[in-house]
Amino acid sequence: xxxxxxxxxxxxxxxxxxxxxxxxxxxxxxxxxATDLRSRAEFNGTLNGIEKAGCSxxxxxxxxxxxxxxxxxxxxxxxxxxxxxxxxxxxxGIEIVGELEWSWRQVGAPVIAxxxxxxxxxxxxxxxxxxxxxxxxxxxxxxxxTPLSQWILSGQQADILVLxxxxxxxxxxxxxxxxxxxxxxxxxxxxxRYDSFKAYADSKLSLFRRQDRANFAVINGDDPxxxxxVGEVPGKVLWFSCSDPAANARVDGRVVKAALxxxxxxxxxxxxxxxxxxxxxxxxxxxxxxxMCAGVSAGPIQAAVDGFGGFAHRVEWVRNWKxxxxxxxxxxxxxxxxxxxxxGFDRPVLLLLGGRDKLGSYEPLIAPLSARGKxxxxxxxxxxxxxxxxxxxxxAGLYPDLGSAFREAVSRASPGDVVLLxxxxxxxxxxxxxxxxxxxxxxxxxxxxxxxxxx
Numbered sequence: 001x002x003x004x005x006x007x008x009x010x011x012x013x014x015x016x017x018x019x020x021x022x023x024x025x026x027x028x029x030x031x032x033x034a035t036d037l038r039s040r041a042e043f044n045g046t047l048n049g050i051e052k053a054g055c056s057x058x059x060x061x062x063x064x065x066x067x068x069x070x071x072x073x074x075x076x077x078x079x080x081x082x083x084x085x086x087x088x089x090x091x092x093g094i095e096i097v098g099e100l101e102w103s104w105r106q107v108g109a110p111v112i113a114x115x116x117x118x119x120x121x122x123x124x125x126x127x128x129x130x131x132x133x134x135x136x137x138x139x140x141x142x143x144x145x146t147p148l149s150q151w152i153l154s155g156q157q158a159d160i161l162v163l164x165x166x167x168x169x170x171x172x173x174x175x176x177x178x179x180x181x182x183x184x185x186x187x188x189x190x191x192x193r194y195d196s197f198k199a200y201a202d203s204k205l206s207l208f209r210r211q212d213r214a215n216f217a218v219i220n221g222d223d224p225x226x227x228x229x230v231g232e233v234p235g236k237v238l239w240f241s242c243s244d245p246a247a248n249a250r251v252d253g254r255v256v257k258a259a260l261x262x263x264x265x266x267x268x269x270x271x272x273x274x275x276x277x278x279x280x281x282x283x284x285x286x287x288x289x290x291x292m293c294a295g296v297s298a299g300p301i302q303a304a305v306d307g308f309g310g311f312a313h314r315v316e317w318v319r320n321w322k323x324x325x326x327x328x329x330x331x332x333x334x335x336x337x338x339x340x341x342x343x344g345f346d347r348p349v350l351l352l353l354g355g356r357d358k359l360g361s362y363e364p365l366i367a368p369l370s371a372r373g374k375x376x377x378x379x380x381x382x383x384x385x386x387x388x389x390x391x392x393x394x395x396a397g398l399y400p401d402l403g404s405a406f407r408e409a410v411s412r413a414s415p416g417d418v419v420l421l422x423x424x425x426x427x428x429x430x431x432x433x434x435x436x437x438x439x440x441x442x443x444x445x446x447x448x449x450x451x452x453x454x455x
Contacts, residue, residue, distance in 0.1 A: 104173070
């Protein structure tokens, strides 16, 4: 009898997670080809390892025959699912999954998964710290830091996985089921990729779709979409809220009070936390409930809350210059994140908005800007659209780039004001990443001492 040939897997997209899943597939003996629209030169040698291990590369274009000859397609998060080769493969019944889905199938450890429009990275990392303080050995990664496939390939061990997940990852995870799922919020984002806001919300809610009553769903009770669609969640729902005294986790002054059904309530002080703002109170409550579901007690949770320092580019104080405070919130790539950032200030804010447009509405900014915004400085590709929606409703100006917007904001700022980069847009019109954009903002602020001639 003729031996059946090994299954062929095509990996689409060779970013960090794409390269990692190629390496993992090859280590498992799979026949692997990979395709990317970029040229070989654009990868600066990063493909050498997987190519030497046996991966066949298709660079510069996607060939339909590669998709149709595959037994399975593993697609990277950045690849739109409506490209023609994927549509044709789907119509032929070829399995299409993401790096998350395929990697999750290879592990047996329990999973805490965190999604939401904003706050994912902080909450994921904070849960990881709570588990470490309790003596556990978590892997913390996914959409933050290390892809799951790369961690598996490393051979390191963990007794629990804590994964930050984007909507793009969830869209290609048809059987993924977290033991503990966390949904922080759902506001407009990625409308350049989804047909509607409902389609984006559907993606976020899919985190819970395959749960049952043995699983936990930690959900924001103050978020309108979460409250509206909680009936779709089959797991055990745990609410966190800054306003509902009946929620499983709630804020009472400078204390978070949290309880699971049948368990004694715990209290977590916020006095020493380095995470400012209402949005971080939500993140702390969500992390607390998730950790409690994983069996962590009050002591380790408190130690993590006290010691966790947050991340760069997330409402990060940069410096004070002549009484003006500069904050880098370049990670705020959607309007909801900017609304939360503005809510953390009780002083006049000069707001830098712009970058690559995600096609959501900027009008939700009008109310918080009317309350605490001094002026908006719109820049980049999205600048004209931002200016068009906000002009006449709040003070606003239009500038070609971040540097010119920054200089004008500084010239209009007074002692006690805040100059805030919280752009509500992707960075890819001029920058490699939100971090690259944030670093530019920081360098502009650092140069003020030597550039007073233009202030």
